[in-house]
Amino acid sequence: MEKGSCCDNNGLKKGVWTKDEDNKLRAYIQRYGHWNWNLLPKFAGVSRSGKSCRLRWMNYLRPNMKHGNFTEEEDNVIISLHNKIGNKWSTIATRLPGRSDNEIKNRWNAHLKKRVKDNQTLSRSEHIRALKPDLINLEVNLVKETNLELQDQEEDQIIYPIVSFESSSSSSRSFK
DNA sequence: AATTTCCGCAACCGCATAAAT
DNA sequence: CATTTATGCGGTTGCGGAAAT
Numbered sequence: 075m076e077k078g079s080c081c082d083n084n085g086l087k088k089g090v091w092t093k094d095e096d097n098k099l100r101a102y103i104q105r106y107g108h109w110n111w112n113l114l115p116k117f118a119g120v121s122r123s124g125k126s127c128r129l130r131w132m133n134y135l136r137p138n139m140k141h142g143n144f145t146e147e148e149d150n151v152i153i154s155l156h157n158k159i160g161n162k163w164s165t166i167a168t169r170l171p172g173r174s175d176n177e178i179k180n181r182w183n184a185h186l187k188k189r190v191k192d193n194q195t196l197s198r199s200e201h202i203r204a205l206k207p208d209l210i211n212l213e214v215n216l217v218k219e220t221n222l223e224l225q226d227q228e229e230d231q232i233i234y235p236i237v238s239f240e241s242s243s244s245s246s247r248s249f250k
Numbered sequence: 251a252a253t254t255t256c257c258g259c260a261a262c263c264g265c266a267t268a269a270a271t
Numbered sequence: 272c273a274t275t276t277a278t279g280c281g282g283t284t285g286c287g288g289a290a291a292t
Contacts, residue, residue, distance in 0.1 A: 090260070110277080125277095129260090129262085162281090163280075164281085176260075183258095
């Protein structure tokens with residue numbers, strides 16, 4: 075049998091999706107759409123729960139999905155938004171075309187959380203100095219935009235995120 | 251070269267909310 | 272309105288490959 079294959083107590087397959095399952099699911103949804111996730115696997119010829127199918131589609135099979143290789147800009151968007159709204163992964167995902175909430179959550183937990191934590195002793199001005207100049211405008215605009223959309227805050231209450239760059243000098247972060 | 255530990259990622263689970271009956 | 276069923280979300284797990292020992 076294939077590695078990682080396993081069934082739940084209803085005999086439905088669990089674990090990693092095979093190429094064949096992907097093809098069946100993709101082919102079905104591209105032709106008929108997803109009108110009912112519970113019934114869909116039967117019609118698509120996939121022995122999975124509807125929930126599993128939905129997840130697979132949303133995270134991986136949907137058109138135009140990117141995978142891996144987050145750009146500095148994407149990381150900054152995640153950090154900025156997370157700083158502002160917390161673990162609202164699906165909301166954050168709406169700002170990153172081609173990225174699923176799941177992937178963003180993974181990115182945060184595996185990489186960005188630690189990076190931000192390591193820099194939490196930086197003051198706001200130190201944070202601003204730590205930003206690469208060409209990214210400051212992008213960053214500030216994004217944060218302003220987000221603050222406006224989400225809850226109409228006064229500009230001086232905007233919380234600026236803390237972002238580090240591997241290539242930047244450490245001189246600005248040696249004391250607090 | 252063999253074994254263990256680490257880590258990224260895909261997928262699962264439980265719960266909350268929405269929609270249907 | 273109450274109950275059931277479907278969907279969406281976020282926390283968490285565990286597999287498998289990479290790195291370390």
